[in-house]
Amino acid sequence: MSSSRAHVGVDLGKSRCRAVISGPWGANDLRPQRRPVYDGIGAPGLAAADGVAAALAAILPLRERLDEPISDVSVGAAGAWAAPEAASELAHGLARAMQVPVSVTSDVVSAHAGALGGGAGVLLIAGTGAAALGIDGEVATLVDGWGPELGDFGSGSWFGREALRAVLRASVGLAPTTVLTDAVGATIGGPAAIPAWLATDGPLPRRLAALAPLVLDAAESGDSVSVEIVAEGVRLLVASAVAASAGSRDVALHGGLTAHVWFRSALDRALGAAGRAVAASAGDAIDGALLLAERTDLPHERFVHRAE
Incomplete structure (x- = not known):
């Protein structure tokens, strides 16, 4: 028309x-x-x-x-x-x-x-924040989108926070060494600089999310600490998508993290293993x-x- x-x-x-x-x-x-x-x-x-x-x-x-x-x-x-x-x-x-x-x-x-x-299915958003919205007929379910303090599980800000935790824990012997220490250090300084960086002006979720590619790249290269972080992030995102599902099994993906080819492949595989079909975003x-x-x-x- x-x-x-x-x-x-x-x-x-x-x-x-x-x-x-x-x-x-x-x-x-x-x-x-x-x-x-x-x-x-x-x-x-x-x-x-x-x-x-x-x-x-x-x-x-x-x-x-x-x-x-x-x-x-x-x-x-x-x-x-x-x-x-x-x-x-x-x-x-x-x-x-x-x-x-x-x-x-x-x-x-x-x-x-x-x-x-305009159709049924689940939209899984994995960007600075994270949320899953499922709409199918009369049923609509929003999962997460609760903000970085209470949720946004598997989001860019979540990955950034987990990276800093891993670096701090490794610095005092509470966790294994990780290449994230050098990667984060090149961006914001060594472990001792992290508290001051967190207190810097500017939206913290966005600054944390800027660290997410460091985690994804390190996991792709085989860093065991980063592999564990990414595996947990994928699990959390898939859990949100499944919880938002009603009758439809289709899941479309949005958000900056899904532009990382290796991470997108891992997420696609995990959704498939959970019985979900990844739909091309229209x-x-x-x-x-x-x-x-x-x-x-x-x-x-x-x-x-x-x-x-």
């Missing part, structure tokens, strides 16, 4: 706010044309204090980048799952400000819709946001807050 409407899809995370404009496109186009329209600073999350105000401040600057009329805005926002009232408030606030219909859902819901094309969170703007008949609809 052809359309002359232009849609705006927004992925609002805690560190970054991205937006694209989609369409208009012609009858012979299989997919709408997308182009980036905004890339700015994110917001702390809708569940945080003044979360709605922060989200509006993060999104509204994109108005200055729009050089054509738009028909609607669809947002996947961090924190919307835990704070549905705030998500509804954000939808109404954006609709007033943008003067177009707005839909708001959780960023994990929009990512699920994008990855699985799209990203912005694809999902745009899909949810167009479709109200998807199983994700119960999590979408709409305003005009």
Whole structure:
């Protein structure tokens, strides 16, 4: 079906706010044309204090980048799952400000819709944080996404934390020696420098996640300590995916850790051994946001807050 409407899809995370404009496109186009329209600073999350105000401040600057009329805005926002009232408030606030219909859902819901094309299955996210969302008919289960203090098991920040623990324990003879000592030392200094590095300004989960590739590379090269850390991380991620499963066995993967070829292969094998089929991801969170703007008949609809 052809359309002359232009849609705006927004992925609002805690560190970054991205937006694209989609369409208009012609009858012979299989997919709408997308182009980036905004890339700015994110917001702390809708569940945080003044979360709605922060989200509006993060999104509204994109108005200055729009050089054509738009028909609607669809947002996947961090924190919307835990704070549905705030998500509804954000939808109404954006609709007033943008003067177009707005839909708001959780960023994990929009990512699920994008990855699985609006269908059933599990989305397993392994990035700075970690979460698994399973949607199948009337059943929807979110596992983890609890943040670095309480969860995010198998995430990049989890791997970084485990690397520092391994280095500190090895430095006092409580654990085997590991090549992580030199790898971490080249990045942040020796074991004695770790406490000061942890206290440095800047988002700690992201800084910890930046250490994750050191662990994955060391495990790939055969370092026994790193191999054990990765095996546990894979086990935790697969457990989350299985716990989020309902009727469907399909699991799509998102997140920066899955770009590591060796780690992705290990994760794929473990999911297969758990009876899950790794599905090719159909799209990203912005694809999902745009899909949810167009479709109200998807199983994700119960999590979408709409305003005009």
